[in-house]
Amino acid sequence: MNIFVGSLPFSIDEADLRESFEVYGSVSTVKII
Template sequence: MNIYVGNLDFKVNEDELKEIFEEYGTVNSSKVVTDNFSGRSKGFGFIIMDDQTEANKAVNELNGATLENRKMVVNEAKPRKQY
């Protein structure tokens, strides 16, 4: 499952994000989206977990959880719109 994680503090990096989700199961990859020019975090990222049960548990328990004084928005990622 591809999981969207929003409202991240700009200091959160991919390793920290992965570590949080590993408490719920195996994480295949973590990505914090950054600005191409400044390299600064855009405040959101993605986690990929293969096990659907583990992924659902992570989404349910982490949505609204506080990380670095910000409440995360965690849900299943939706496919990008094709224009």
């Protein structure tokens, strides 16, 4: 499953996103573009 999350601060990194979403289940990949 892919999820698009917009309007994130430029200071966020992949570890921050992973930590935020892992409370809902396992996260296999995080990619910031």
